[in-house]
Structures are given as structure tokens and as C-alpha cells.
Amino acid sequence: MRFSIITPSFRNSRWLRLCINSVADQQGVEVEHIVQDSCSDDGTGDWLPKETRVKAFIEKDAGMYDAVNRGFARASGELLAYLNCDEQYLPGALKAVSDWFTSHPDADVVLSDTLITDSAGDYLCNRYSILPGKYRIWVRFPALTCALFLRRRVIDELGIRFDTQWRDLGDVIWVMEMMKRGVKMSVLPYVTSVFTDTGANMNLKPNAIREQKLKEQMAPSWINAMRLPFILDYRVRVMLRGGAFQKPFTYPVYTLAEPDRRTPKTVTRPTSFWPKRSST
Numbered sequence: 001m002r003f004s005i006i007t008p009s010f011r012n013s014r015w016l017r018l019c020i021n022s023v024a025d026q027q028g029v030e031v032e033h034i035v036q037d038s039c040s041d042d043g044t045g046d047w048l049p050k051e052t053r054v055k056a057f058i059e060k061d062a063g064m065y066d067a068v069n070r071g072f073a074r075a076s077g078e079l080l081a082y083l084n085c086d087e088q089y090l091p092g093a094l095k096a097v098s099d100w101f102t103s104h105p106d107a108d109v110v111l112s113d114t115l116i117t118d119s120a121g122d123y124l125c126n127r128y129s130i131l132p133g134k135y136r137i138w139v140r141f142p143a144l145t146c147a148l149f150l151r152r153r154v155i156d157e158l159g160i161r162f163d164t165q166w167r168d169l170g171d172v173i174w175v176m177e178m179m180k181r182g183v184k185m186s187v188l189p190y191v192t193s194v195f196t197d198t199g200a201n202m203n204l205k206p207n208a209i210r211e212q213k214l215k216e217q218m219a220p221s222w223i224n225a226m227r228l229p230f231i232l233d234y235r236v237r238v239m240l241r242g243g244a245f246q247k248p249f250t251y252p253v254y255t256l257a258e259p260d261r262r263t264p265k266t267v268t269r270p271t272s273f274w275p276k277r278s279s280t
Helices: 011-025 044-050 066-073 093-103 170-180 205-220 222-226 226-245
Strands: 004-011 032-036 055-056 079-082 086-087 109-117 123-127 148-151 185-196 249-253 264-268
Touching: 004 011, 004 066, 004 093, 011 032, 011 086, 011 249, 032 044, 032 066, 044 055, 055 066, 066 079, 066 123, 066 249, 079 093, 086 226, 185 226, 185 249, 205 249, 222 226
Parallel strands: 004 032, 004 079, 032 055, 109 185
Antiparallel strands: 079 148, 086 185, 109 123, 109 148, 249 264
16 A cells, blocks of 8 residues: 655755655655645755655645645545654554554554654653544544544545644544544554654644634533543543553654664653643
8 A cells, every 4th residue: 555645844944854754764665755845935945846755846835734635635645644844754654554554444544653752852752542532532632643644535535634724723623524424543552653842833832722722612511611531531541552551662763963864762761741841
């Protein structure tokens, strides 16, 4: 099965190079990497059109989710995913996902696990994916999209694309729509991806906070009243998924300091708790 990976890009030249490297070195699978760059003025346009490992489209878009929709429309792979510039795949990630889809033919969406790192590539925490629940998702989005993979029928046959009215919480609305439409999901208990907490990620921006409040207003009133039990339920489920049984490990990641080779990082005290960061 061929993968099509979509990367929306805007003024993230240094991070984009790491992202591309992490997709290009995947073994045992066929990969098409589509980069949708919104006319970045940070030097990206000087090198991206010459990058032979990607299909680059440099054109104005209406935001990240519009860029991903455009990439999905251009994709030729049987399996689709999107990976932001400040995210990476770990070695063997796409082969593990391909094998899981093969052994789970009824699954249209696969959720896997993620490592959270700081800007230097150093470990912050593990993020375990959990199957979203009809009501739970209003309180906790139990996955990161860098570890979400789907069959193209979700896009082509069911027509489930990103709602571009949302600028920051489109991921949650997208998965909610999948759940409404009965898309079958499965959890692959395997760490496929790396999310870089730069301290300036979109979920810390004022608009993301505004959209979070809007989502809370959209939720049934009883759910907001039950936020604490839902949060406790989420934490218990994370611990059962693996958060209580983590062992020391090593992972190889591309870093800004060494962008052309993976640097091994050792984790002596794994945790599932994501440290709080303030916006910059």
C-alpha cells in the first residue's frame, strides 16, 4: 500500500527540512510526500522546488487545513496522513502502520503513539492514543494527528475533509465528523511519530484558545459540568494503555543541530504527563 503524506508549510523552513528527512528515510514502504507551501518568505522557496524527495506546491491557501485538503486532493496513495513541519516519523513508522492496516482490513483510521520533545529534540513525554468516545472527545482529544493514518476512502468516498472555518481546532472537528459517519478506528500500540513542542505551537495561540471556548459552548451542557470526571477517566485510560508501565528507551530523531542525521536520545524516566508551556 502506498502512502501519501501531506505537509502544510508556512515560514517553517528549518523544521520542514527535518520533517522531509524523516519521511524520506522510511524503509519497506512506497511514500509520496506532498508539501503545500503557502508562499513562505523565509527562504523556503529557494530550496523547496529543488527538493527531489517531495512534490512541492507553492501557492496561497486559506490556512493549514485548506493546505491539507489541497494535498489530499492531489494524493495518489491508498493510505493518507498529514505531518506538520515541526513533526517527524520515527524509523519504521510507516511500515508498522502498513502492516497494521493489512492485518485490520476493517479499520479505516489507525491511531498510533507519539513522543513529545522540546526544540532540541529532547524528551518531554509520551502521548498514547486512545479510541475517541462520542462524549469524551468534547473534553479530551485522545490522539495527535501526526500519529493518525487513514484509508483514502474516508476522503474520496465519504468526503470527510477539514472544515476550513476552523483555524486551530479543525483536527477535533474532523475526527468528530468521522465518528458521526461511523468510520471504524483502531489503535496501533506503537510509537510512530514525534511532535516538537516549540513553545509557539498553534494550540497556544489566542485564536486556538478562542476556538477552544467555542467548542465548549457547542458541547452539551452536561458534558461541561462533568469535565473533571472525563479528565480523570482519560488519565486512567492513558495509564492502562501504557502510561503506568513505561520503561527506559532510546529514540533517534532529526534535530536542528544535526539536521541531516538522526541523533539518538535516551529516556531514563518516561512519563505520560505533558509539562505545561506558556505561549510566546
